[in-house]
Amino acid sequence: MRILDVCAFYSPQGGGVRTYVQRKMKAAAALGHEVIILAPGACDEIVERHPNAVLATISSPVLPLDRRYRYFGDEAALHAALDKWRPDIIEASSPWASAAMVGRWKGTAFRALVMHADPLSAYAYRWFKPFATRQTIDWGFSAFWNHLRRLDRDFDLVVTAGEDFAQRLRAGGLQKVATVPMGVEPGIFSPQARDEALRAALLKTCGLGPDATLLIGLGRLAAEKRWPMVVDAATAAGNRCPLGLILIGTGPQEDRIQRSIGDNPHIKLLPPVQDRPRLAKLLASADALVHGCEAETFCMVAAEGRASGLPLIVPDCGGAADQFSPGRGQMYRASDGAHLRDQFLNFTMSAPHLHRARAAAEATRVRAMDEHFEDLFSAYGAQRIRLAA
Numbered sequence: 001m002r003i004l005d006v007c008a009f010y011s012p013q014g015g016g017v018r019t020y021v022q023r024k025m026k027a028a029a030a031l032g033h034e035v036i037i038l039a040p041g042a043c044d045e046i047v048e049r050h051p052n053a054v055l056a057t058i059s060s061p062v063l064p065l066d067r068r069y070r071y072f073g074d075e076a077a078l079h080a081a082l083d084k085w086r087p088d089i090i091e092a093s094s095p096w097a098s099a100a101m102v103g104r105w106k107g108t109a110f111r112a113l114v115m116h117a118d119p120l121s122a123y124a125y126r127w128f129k130p131f132a133t134r135q136t137i138d139w140g141f142s143a144f145w146n147h148l149r150r151l152d153r154d155f156d157l158v159v160t161a162g163e164d165f166a167q168r169l170r171a172g173g174l175q176k177v178a179t180v181p182m183g184v185e186p187g188i189f190s191p192q193a194r195d196e197a198l199r200a201a202l203l204k205t206c207g208l209g210p211d212a213t214l215l216i217g218l219g220r221l222a223a224e225k226r227w228p229m230v231v232d233a234a235t236a237a238g239n240r241c242p243l244g245l246i247l248i249g250t251g252p253q254e255d256r257i258q259r260s261i262g263d264n265p266h267i268k269l270l271p272p273v274q275d276r277p278r279l280a281k282l283l284a285s286a287d288a289l290v291h292g293c294e295a296e297t298f299c300m301v302a303a304e305g306r307a308s309g310l311p312l313i314v315p316d317c318g319g320a321a322d323q324f325s326p327g328r329g330q331m332y333r334a335s336d337g338a339h340l341r342d343q344f345l346n347f348t349m350s351a352p353h354l355h356r357a358r359a360a361a362e363a364t365r366v367r368a369m370d371e372h373f374e375d376l377f378s379a380y381g382a383q384r385i386r387l388a389a
Helices: 016-030 073-087 097-104 119-128 134-140 142-154 163-171 196-205 225-240 254-261 276-284 300-307 339-349 352-361 369-388
Strands: 003-008 034-041 045-050 052-060 088-092 110-114 157-160 175-180 211-219 243-248 266-272 288-290 312-316 328-332
Touching: 003 016, 003 073, 003 097, 016 045, 016 052, 016 211, 016 369, 034 045, 034 073, 052 073, 073 097, 088 097, 097 110, 097 142, 110 142, 110 254, 110 266, 110 369, 119 134, 134 142, 157 163, 157 225, 157 369, 163 175, 196 211, 196 243, 196 276, 211 225, 211 339, 225 243, 225 254, 225 266, 225 339, 243 276, 254 266, 276 300, 276 369, 288 300, 288 352, 312 339, 328 339, 339 352
Parallel strands: 003 034, 003 088, 034 052, 088 110, 110 157, 157 175, 211 243, 211 288, 243 266, 288 312, 312 328
Antiparallel strands: 045 052
16 A cells, blocks of 8 residues: 655654654555655655655645644645655544645545544643533534544544543544554663663752652653643652652743743753663663653653653543553642642652562563554555445
């Protein structure tokens, strides 16, 4: 099959999406498929070409909220690119305008909407949760639900990476939803990468000794990730027990997070780590991974943490919650900073090394990304056959 991914969230500086795209190109070629990644870029060009895989861009405007990203703004140009590549399968990886553009294309290719984003959780529920129930918020955003239901009609399949998200989409009236969990990049993350000397050095940068607990968090520094809440909870917990927090990332909220950290010596914000083996060593050398966002569709970071043998401290809904196993970390009420503080304290007082031992014993069971692509492409093939019958 020739599979074309209309990849609205791709950026050369991106994290999870870029990792996903690079692995997809390799996995598809190994399975005998051809993949074209079509992303918004500064100009029309072929960025990468591999056997059976191409990364191409079409000229697109800069996203005002985060200038590392661009967005598909020219429907005619997008349709022309689809006509040129003549795919058997089209994936739209964003539920925004580009998916509607794909839905309006006149071609006959099988169309899959891959929900790599959960806008309702990232925005609507986060903004209005203090004032209204989720049912009321959904009613207030009925126009977006109508948009999703139109996409459900225009596409042949709607793919999610986690069952929590899939259940909400089905409850909202979408009828073609299938869950195909993602996975981690194989051969990178492992408990064997743990380095006690590195752990001690990281704690030392936080002004703490090796007997302290070391938490790590990483990801884009954006509002929906709730890093200021994580910082505040770690600060409060750190007043009662020795606790260090290393945050790794960059993004539009960097200045706000630095202000939240203030002069707290026990929390450090570090730039993104592009070297994957080094990132694996950093993860494996911590005592737990913390995540603040309840709007993840899969939570690649949590899966990489699990593969590294880390306990998780995560919210109780969204993709991060799908990754959690009892006895291997703590779960807190989403968006509740006080409860997160309490769970930090509970973790430090409940023998973190036992949590880590249990998490490390299960690290090899974490699903690999290649398994995701095998299942995804098989689902496309099976659905095409069913529709043709």
